[in-house]
Amino acid sequence: MIKTVIFDMDGVIVDTEPVHRYAYYKQFSELNIAVGEEMYTSFTGFSTRNTFQALKGFFPTIEHEVEDLIQRKRTIFNDAFDTKEDLYLLEGVEDLIKDLYTNGIQLILASSASKVTIERVFTRFNLHQYFTDIVSGEDFPQSKPNPAIFVYAASLSKAPKENCIIIEDSTNGVKAAKAAGIYCVGYNSHHSKLQDLSDANLIINNFKELDAQKISQLGA
Structure with missing residues (x-):
């Protein structure tokens, strides 16, 4: 689970x-x-x-x-x-985050973005309350597809990595998840062009395809 x-x-x-x-x-x-x-x-x-x-x-x-x-x-x-006034959360992701949080699923951020950028986004959209840990790629000498950021993020989980999943939208991110040995959901975002998600365990086109109950059963 x-x-x-x-x-x-x-x-x-x-x-x-x-x-x-x-x-x-x-x-x-x-x-x-x-x-x-x-x-x-x-x-x-x-x-x-x-x-x-x-x-x-x-x-x-x-x-x-x-x-x-x-x-x-x-x-x-x-x-x-x-x-920039038209910066917004992607469709459906806030509802998914709240649903996961409400159902006791731990949320960790593992982003290649700098700590400054992550802080700006999380403050602007009031996301700190939902995530137990935030991991920035600037703390790692190599970026995705090197799996280091995900290996570290999984080490912060309250459960073994077999009970973790990663949600990614990029070729390099999916490769990093695969190299880390963690179940990966590839989000086919129209904002991320020319990305190969074929190595993902599951590919979705909209966050409405997921909820806490469905996610809890992934990898089972």
Whole structure:
């Protein structure tokens, strides 16, 4: 029986991707680099640090230190986040979170996003009350598909990892869940383009397909 649900954030709980995209592409313009759609999509699930480490490998003309690049992107993102009025929770996810919480299922967040971004989202939408733990990808040297973030998140569960599931929307996230040996629900989000969820144990198109009773029986 499932006792713990580990949520990704971007593309699962909230769609901050347009804000991230705006911030990244404004910075790409400042750096005078051309990042195509295929390359940008390949970074889905990466932390900001790993994204810039990869970009420095692709574009030797980037002379800035990774930490400086991170801070600049964060500044652009935060300015946009604070002025963006159409930022909202994805359809059905708040009802699912409340249903799981009410039925005693532990909720943990494991997101590649920075702690600052997670805090902004959780404060804006009053989500702290539902989650026992928050894990940020910035604390891990490698991003998804490396499973480290999920292995650690599962260690915070009140139950063995066999009684955990992960909800993910990205190719890299599903691969990370698989590598961690944890049951994965792939959320086919229309906000997350060109993602391969085929390795997920279950694929859903809408959170209305899930509730606490259905989730508790997954993996049985």
